[in-house]
Amino acid sequence: MAPPTPPPSKQPTRTPADQPAPADACVLHAVLAKSAQYGRRPERLTAHLRSALEAADLVARRTGRIATAAGILPGFWDAVRLADLLHDTGKIPPGFQQMLTGGPVWGERHEVLSLAFTPLIADAKLRAWVAAGIATHHRPLTNSPRSLAALYGTAPLAEWRARFAPLDQAMADELAAWLYQAADGAGLPVKPLLSGSDWIAQAHTELGALLDRFEYGTDKDEGLIAVLLQGAVTMADHLSSAHARPHLLQPMGPAFAARLENTIKTKGHNLRPHQQRAAAIDGHLLLRSRTGSGKTEASWLWACRQTNTMQTAGQGVPRVFYTLPYLASINANADRTAWELGAPELVGVAHGRAAAYHLANAACPEDGDEKRVNAARKAVARQAATRLFTETVRITTPYQLLRAALVGPAHASLLVDAANSVFIMDELHAYDTKRLGYILAMMGLLERLGGRFAILSATLPDALADLITDTLAQTVTRTDDADSHPPARHRIRTRPHHLTDPAAVTEITEHLHRGESVLVIANNIRQAQQLYDQLAPKARALQGPEAATMLHSRYKRRDRARLEQHITARYGVDRTRIGRRLPGLVVSTQVLEVSMDVDFDVLFTAAADLEALAQRFGRANRIAARPPADVIVQAARYSLREDAPGQWFADGIYPQAPTQAAWRILTAHDGQPVDENEITDWLNTIYTTPWGTTWREEVLHHRDQFAATFLDFTYPYDDRTDLAQRFDELFDGTEAILIDDRTAYAAALDQADGRPGRLLADDYLISLPASTAPRAHYDKDLKVHVIDGQYTSEHGLKAVRDPGTNYRPTETA
Template sequence: MKDLHEILAKSKNYGNLTLLEHTEHVTQAIEKFATEFAFDFNVDIARKGSILHDLGKAHPYFQRRMQEYNGVSLAESNEWDFAHRHEISSLAFLPLFPKDEWNTLIDLVIAHHKSIENDPSERGILDLKTNDRAWKEHHLKDWENWCEYGLQIVQKFGIAIRSISIEEATEALEYVESYCENKKYTWSPLRGLLKSADHFASAFMGKTKWKLKPLFKIPNLSHYHKPERQSSIYPLSQVSTDNPKKHTLVVAPTGAGKTDFLLRRCRKRVFYTLPFQASINAMYLRIQRDISPDNPDLDIRLLHATSKIVVKNRIDEQILQPLVGSSVKILTPHQLAAIVFGTSGFESVMLDIQETDIILDEIHTYSDYSQAMVLEIVKALLRLDCRIHIGTATMPTVLYKELLALLGGEESVYEVKLSDEILSTFNRHQIYKVADENEINSILETAFARNEKVLVIYNTIGEAQDAFQKFQEDFPHIEKMLIHSRFKRGDRVALEKRLTEEFNEKISPCLVVSTQVVEVSLDISFDRMITQAAPLDSLIQRFGRVNRKRNETTIGKYKPIHVITPGTSVLPYKMNIVKASFEQLPDNGELLEEHTLQAKIDSVYPVLDTKQIDVHLIFKANKYTIKELTNFRKAVLVEALEIESATCILESDRTKYETADWEERLYMEIPVNYKSVSRHKSKFEQLQIGMYPFVIPQREDQYQLLGLQLIEHDNFF
């Protein structure tokens, strides 16, 4: 018989951690989480669940895998050829605990890796019951030999032990099966608790106890309350945030002090959402800069695919990003979407955000499926008793009324809008309508002669790439850059930094060609813009990147915006919306007045236009539609939202990608919308490793100039 310290929970490739050590780490985490989460957990039973959760890893099937032992004969290999789930074997130890605790312990343990049924791997307990008549025998194979390890671990935690016969263990698994078969339609906080603790302990192993200390701290946001941050330049800085109403709706132009105002409304831990990758990168750096001096040990996190790149070499901080307990977390609503679509880990997200402050900034940027998703997220956050603070530069009245009603109306919502007099101080753009794109060069010649920084925005990546190549030839001596979403994740972060720190600060003429990625929360201020026509709310956001700096000398000064007349295609937007938006714009250098924007927006959006996503929701008609201890597949998000769900790499990176670790691969990956490659996916090889990237045969020099081009032979598609 092996020594207990030879029984592993993690293989040599993942730390060579013993089962006893891992159990200790998970127990440390669950005691912290059960105490800190707003849900009313029984800490003592939660602790027992953590002790129990992985005892099934002592099963010889699992230990053979840890040792990468495949047997010495075909007969031996066949003997062990069955599906084994260690969490099922763990519950054979239920007889050690009081019978009235069994149901809670099952909820904690049985689905901490797999749904109990309809799991993609078909290895949930009810899946195995259907697919494997001998599932109980397999999960108790050699019970008399390996159960001793589990008993020793339980005893180490001060729990009385006794021998458990194979008959008792079998009866326990039969009870688990019956209990799972009768599960109701709801969500399981207990599953979320155990998963949160297990993921945290697995991430930090021996550092778990130390890494738990700064979690769940309410951030000190006094920086945003300092008297020196109050100024008539930023009118919201002079508006009190002490209103007792729970929720917030603030509508104000870019540069009015909306970010400070929203943060001053927060009382607990903060989740700050913004729509685009570039905007959350910038907000993360801004909040870190602002509040770190007053919060030296504060846990501030950035949550999305490139967060590990943005935080660079701080490995522990990289690991923390997706885990629970942060004081401030900056993310996109897509990272919260699990709570409405029920994808893997949604229970942990629900526990993490319960009773916290949620900022939904720039909410007007969402449309169709994404807007429907955000409205459903608001409903879910209300069920979790969150304080919700919504900020926007513009919002159709129909959407405003919908949100106001959802949040409980005037009795529950602190509504803040600026007066027409104050709004007039935000007039800063003179609008010129341009007949077609042939006029762009003459506009640029004038701008460069005046030493101006110019931002040119296209609606599609292909158009931006084509234009940039043309500008390279037409204006060879003007410094320029191209930025859009189809760059490698590592390069994208560098481009954002170059845009904000280099081009934004230039005093000589320069040109930036971009897509919508610059629309929201990037703190850049250019002298002139040329843009394709787009929906009015999107255009207003784009305009905010010109003449953005606000001080005594810039108020009352105006800068030019040139909007190109809609052509035969306005993809990815709807033609009727773009045409209606274009008609609302002034012309011939006339001032776009801030106080008129609401009427213009309402003219473009007279009704609420959201796509139906009901079929995907886990909560409909005031009840849950998902069975407890299950989750839906991630593909639900792809189907519902059409987000950047596929990954590409360059052919030149293929060999390196195949041998790289997960972090090195992240830098090489280029996220794209799945629809962009799905029509032609048979033309591109798709690797079966990492993020299953499509391999694109593009030369490295062309990529460095233009970013990814989805090329089939010599044609663009």
């Protein structure tokens, strides 16, 4: 195929908005596309189609020229524009119009009848792609009882006539004339449609041709083009339906780079060598840089160069995605990015709780009901803007990017939005082989679609760096901050007993008596709760009622937010900077590893793999404001797990082999300060063991498995519901409310209609592992899972009392 056609370099002399309305006093004037909803007036069909065409043009301008291995059909963006112009033309039958004004459900699919107007396109190949975009903007084409193939594929023309009748010939003819005028005015390759055409017969013929083309599979590269087309069409449709416009400005460009460098200089510093190197790289980057070395700034400088280079090359307005593994770190990064850029309207937060993040920024806990309702409405609007892809900077998780692989009407727009984008992947975890493999597979696809990647980590083993290099086709430039020699922040101490052993509790208590801030990180929730019950009374007796806190993932949302705010306020790095540090105790799990910018005097941690431990070390003496802080690692206790027969795990969480390898290294360095550059060498030693070989094989297996399962587009328009369910099981988990909160949850829902009310009610949700979903009762009235759990705002969820379940909170987070 020929290379893709970029958006027109100049605007056509005539646009739909410039055209006089064609005899709008005629019957077409009364035809609707949208009913009155959410306080809006009904929308006329011609207005919606014109708006969809304009939105398609904006999507084309922002996305730019998409390049794949096989190229894209000539006129790709013309196909998108024409499909959006025609996508809802099948709404003209009286049955559909009556439904929009309160009548009975019509029962037919308007997108099928919309195919009747594709003879408007003069070129046969372009017409076939336009038909694909029209037919698939709501439902799968094939492989499902609800697909268009199942509903219409075998029905004879006579049956179609009966199902779509009556169809007003004069109205259809008038619409055909309007479509030609709109398309021709936009400079699109069209020809006049014949008045008096048999519109139903034309739709029947077009669907048949479409099924012949896709029902039994197609070339994989053509299948990729097909889902990209679907994504572009649906994106423009959703934008026009919401009366929204995507931003066409990328604030992370040369001007921001210059401003950032000037800001650093005004503070009396120059760019560090690794920041200068990152700023000069054109292409993929792999950066090893310790915590506090300015790697975020280095990645921003790198991104500024990429967006400028890509935009000059015709790759639209590249979006910047900054991915992090935990929600709290995402939210903090979003705040900082919006502040530094000075453009909060261009920075979106994309994760499952994004609306809650916006609500927290818009409302205070002491606000009354009316203020919180208004804040909830604003928060939902901001989340909707991100779902419509309006912002050009996105802070998100790597798993949100994986959702693009689900394609279909609901997810294909994610793939288009990610094309020609810049990706900064911070702290890409290596120890979860399945998720890492999936992320690598998606990186390979996004690179094919013009993407550029920067991988950032304080501790990134060569084995992972090699996998990244092997996955990406283009050159990956590696650099680090090894030429800097910062003071040591930590001193390793190892203990032969477990974290829950009385000897460990005694030693922790001694540090509390010294008036220190003490962080204790357990590998699972049950052990964290046990330690907290033993240590909290001592901390409070010594330093007051606010001096003991616990944090893990099994709290109600509102309780977890309160706990995180308290921990940050009491132990945040800002307190260290101004010399107002406070003593106290925090007992946590891995949720605190990389999610909060806090600083403690001493760390006690259960043994785990070295990457997890290195992240935990970073919560003590975070900015090296003091002599090396003790990081005390307690010996592991190993157990079997039901989901991994024959395999042993530290506290049921971390695999035995890498945990033991880390333990051997740490005990060999007991009592020594940590050279953070040396941690990478330790990791490389671990990954060259037989376990490391197995690890690599597992990652490659999962990478290839994900590519074969999710990234094979041989059947581009099949129903992927089963894949979506499998995806949700892998990543999403479950949330539930306590049965005791059911009344309060219902009352919160009633505070506001729709999503704002749901957002206010979400305060009561507790995160659960996916394995507990069958054990929770689904309340159909409230549309939420309900559990009978043992819970306190201090301890979080301790047990589920639902009959037949033996859940205890032993998970890592």
